[in-house]
Each structure stands twice: as structure tokens, then as C-alpha cells.
Amino acid sequence: MNFIVAATKKAIKHLYNTDIAADDINLQETRKEFDGQVTIVTFPFTKFSKKSPEQTGNEIGAYLKDELTEVSGFNVIKGFLNISLSDDYWLDQLKEEVLSPGFGVFKPNGQKVMVEYSSPNTNKPLHLGHVRNNLLGFSVAEILKAAGYEVIKTNLVNDRGIHICKSMLAWQKWGDGETPELACMKGDHLVGKYYVLFDREYKVQIEALKAKGQTEEEAKKNAPLIREAQEMLQKWEAGDKQVIDLWKKMNAWVYTGFAETYKNLGVSFDKFYYESDTYILGKDIIEEGLEKGVFFRKEDNSVWIDLTDEGLDQKLVLRSDGTSVYMTQDLGTAQLKYNDFHMDKSIYVVGNEQDYHFKVLFTILKRLGKPWAEGLYHLSYGMVDLPSGKMKSREGTVVDADDLMDEMEQTAKEQTEAKGKLDSFSAAEKERLFHIIGMGALKYFLLKVDPKKRLLFDPNESVDFDGHTGPFIQYTHARIRSVLRKAAEINANAAKSYRQLVKEERDLIVLLLRFPEIIKESAKGYSPAVIANYVYELAKTYNKFYHQISILSADDEPSRQFRLQLSDAAGKAINKGMKLLGIEVPERM
Secondary structure, eight states: OHHHHHHHHHHHHHHHOOOOOGGGOOEEEOOTTSSOSEEEEOGGGHHHHOSOHHHHHHHHHHHHHHHOTTEEEEEEETTEEEEEEOHHHHHHHIIIIITSTTTTOOOOOSOEEEEEOOOOBTTSOOBHHHHHHHHHHHHHHHHHHHTTOEEEEEEEEBOOSHHHHHHHHHHHHHOTTOOHHHHTSOHHHHHHHHHHHHHHHHHHHHHHHHHTTOOHHHHHHHOHHHHHHHHHHHHHHTTOHHHHHHHHHHHHHHHHHHHHHHHHHTOOOSEEEEHHHHTTTTHHHHHHHHHHTSSEEOTTSOEEEEOGGGTOOEEEEEOTTSOBOHHHHHHHHHHHHHHHHOOSEEEEEEEGGGHHHHHHHHHHHHHTTOGGGGGEEEEEEOOEEBTTBOOOGGGTOOOBHHHHHHHHHHHHHHHHHHHTOOTTOOHHHHHHHHHHHHHHHHHHHHHSSOTTSOEEOOHHHHTOTTSSSHHHHHHHHHHHHHHHHHHOOOOTTHHHHOOOOOHHHHHHHHHHHTHHHHHHHHHHTTOHHHHHHHHHHHHHHHHHHHHHSOSTTOSSHHHHHHHHHHHHHHHHHHHHHHHHTTOOOOSOO
């Protein structure tokens, strides 16, 4: 709408002899209850018009209508000038933008961005919280790609540490040689079973020690199980062959299980980093920081940084015995990732419980003078709850990702079969459809909410075919494809000869034209919710178009062909938008 901004600048110069900047002109989408498609806010102009907002709006509106052939009319509501653009304008935009092969695709912008997501622990399966993380990371990566960025999708796997040794020790004590094959379990589920078993036995030991007079804190430190796990970790760090072999074997089981979950979830990665390879990184950076005076050493030989002047605190970066803490590792890994890819931006998709950690990490890297630290961003997201309450992973009550996906497919099956429209589907086609609908419901429900917000996930609500859901949008796409199949053929030049729009046609064109801007907005804010809510609006607008005007039975052939062409464009935009969310849309439902 640059032409409206330019003409408004001229209007203000002509009417009020005042030069203003383009940024001072606020354009908005016209509210649905008013006529028009573009609204200019006139309140700021009254200081030099010396008139009321209404008078100012009417004078500017009259000038624009006289000067621009694209403006067909206007109305003023208080301080808002609502402008109606001509059918010729919208049809030209449809031909030049929406119907062009490159619609919704941006040219490479020369910038490289890394998106790190998932970051699982190899001591248990992925759960509902991981599902939101993976879907968010994957979708953000796809949106950034569409916006012209070169994207590297990475996964930093937490494959070492005391929590991993807990699963290993429990399997060693009570596993009796059990394998995923023997147990008929996915490998990550089997390892998770022993993590839960460790925790259960550990609590028994804690209670026994407390009964003998130890405090809770003493009992947690002195329980034989935790001491054995710590000893195992020390052996692992010392390279003990027996411990390393067990670690490799159990991690291999987990990776096989993760791969299956990732495949069903529809997410992928370009590069894996492993904590076992990176946990000692960062010690050189600590030395560098000591030399620069960024860090300081305490009497016990531990190394710290003082961030109190930035509203943070003093932070330990190296223990007194010279061993790493998480911050040491994260400093080193950040440098490693930059060395590997030299990206302009690096996005960490991590839950909001780590907000403070990332503030500290980024601040340290900036103080160390790393020029690339300016491109670091923590995509902080809220937790996911179910109606039954918050998840507790260590108590075995975690909402498992695999079980959740199975439940979603089952719910999709029940609701789809209840509609009774599957007679023409083979058994394999039905199963495929249930997967597409179930996963579409899950993904859309989790992505339609702003990432920063905590959300309550209701599986049944997510599969509602008439609600603000993925299946509603999928059904709309299937409806469009059905219309086009029945038409058999569309005249590619239909828009060229069409000249008079009805409101439903115009509304659909206006919304379709917003798609590229929506991609840019979504990429800028790292928010798939922007795409998700746009696609829902597009589906709603198309359904209104479908129900209120005739398409296949239009009064004349030009109208019929034009509406088919518009349907095709809407279907393609819905498909592209949903693909950016990692969601498939079926050809028929």
C-alpha cells in the first residue's frame, strides 16, 4: 500500500502545507463492520490541519478519491478514514501477485540462521513438553526458510551426566539383560522405565535414612544409590571401558526410539551436537575471559563473573576443582556452533524456566567481545498442561509423546468415522487419513497459541471439525480440492476478463494478498501462531465464499471460471501455510 502512503503525504502537503514522513502515516486493515479495506488514522494530522479528526479525514479522503483511480470511495468514522479500493485494483493485484508462480516465496536474503530445538535427555522418552518444543522449532525453521533465510536445524542431545547414569545403574542392577527386543518396547521407553525405577528405589533409601535420624538433605546425599550413580559418572569421565560400553549400548536404544518419534512427529534436523562431545568445551573461553578480566577467581580456585550491574547476580563458570558447569559447556558449544556455520542468527528454542540462564549466557558472550553474540536469541515458550494437571516427569506420570500421538490418531479416527464419509476409502487410506488429521489437530492446537503463553491442551477440543482447529482447516482444503475435481478444468486466464467483484470474492482476494506479509511478520517474531491464525481466517473466509455464492453453478461461465481460479489460489495458500506449520492437508476427507 505504498501508493496510498505516498498519496497521503501529497494530500497533507497540498491541504495543510506540511511535509511529513511516511512513518508518520498509520495504515491499518479496515475493521469488518465498516466499508473499506484500508484505514488511515487521522488523529495525528489534526495538529497541522487545525480541524477535527472527522473533517481532516473527509478532506484527505476527497483528495485521495480525486487523485487515485484505485480509490473507489471512502467513509470517516471518528478519527479513522476508511478507504475502498476499486475492483480493477484488486483484480490486478490478484493477477500480478496471488496467481504468480512465486507467490508466498521470498528470494534468498543472504542471511544464515541456526534454530536449535528438541534437546532431549537420553534417560527417558520425549513427552508433551518436548512435543511443543519440536513443533515450534521445526515450524520456525520452515517459516524462516520461506522468508529467505538459509536455515540450519540443530539438536543438542543431553547424553551424559548424573541423570543418564541413574538409568544405566538401575538397568545394571535390575535389568537382567533386558533389551528393547526382549521387552517388545521402544528403546527410549525401556531406558525411561529404569530411570523411573531408580527414582522409586532412591526415595525408599532416603526414607530409610531419615528414619535413622538423618535430615532430608543428608539422606539425599548419603543414599547408596546416588553415591553409586556419582561413582559411575566419575568412571565415565575417566573413560572406564565397561561404563562407556554400557552408555553407548543404552544410548543407541534411545536414539532408535527417538528417530521413530521424530519421524511420526514430522520433524527433522540437519546437525546433531552431543553433550558428551561438548561438555569440556568452554574451558579455553574461561581462560580467555580471565585474561580479559571478564571473569575472576575466588580463593577456593572457582571462577565467577559478576553481573550485578546488569540486574543479574554473580555466576559460577568453573568449579574449584576445575570441572565444568552447564554455563561452561554452553559457552563452548555456542562458540563451536559459530565456528561450524558462521551464522548471522542463532535461535535457542527452550522453555521459559531457562529465561535467566540465557540472559546470563548471552551477557557473558557479549562481555567476552564475541561479535556474533548480538545474533543470539532465546525463543522462550510456556509449558503445556493437560486438563488433569501439570506433568511430573520423574514420577512416571509424564505424558509420553508416542502415547499422545497414538491417542490423537484414535480420537481422529472416532470423530471422522462418526461423520460417515469414508465409504470410498481403502483401509490403508483411512489409516493414513487418521494420522494426518490426528497430527494436524495436535500441531495446530500447540502452534496457534503465541509461544510465550502457557497453554492447556485438550485432545478432544483439538479434533473439533467445526472449531478453531487443524481439522477444520484440513476439511476446508479437502472441500476446495473436491470443488476443483468436479470442475475438471480451470481457465488460467479467467481473472483477465472478469471485472465486477461481489463482496465474498473481494474479501478472499484481500486476505490472500496478505499472505507474504504474514510470512514476514511470523518470521520476524519467530511465531508460528501468526501463520496459524491467518490460515484459520483464510479457511473461514473461503467457507463463507463457498456457502454464500455459487461456484460450479454460477450464472455465467466467466464467473464460474473466476471463482474456480480463486478457489484454487485459496487452496494453495492454505496448503503452503499449513506446510509452514509442519501440517499435511488431505486431498479428500
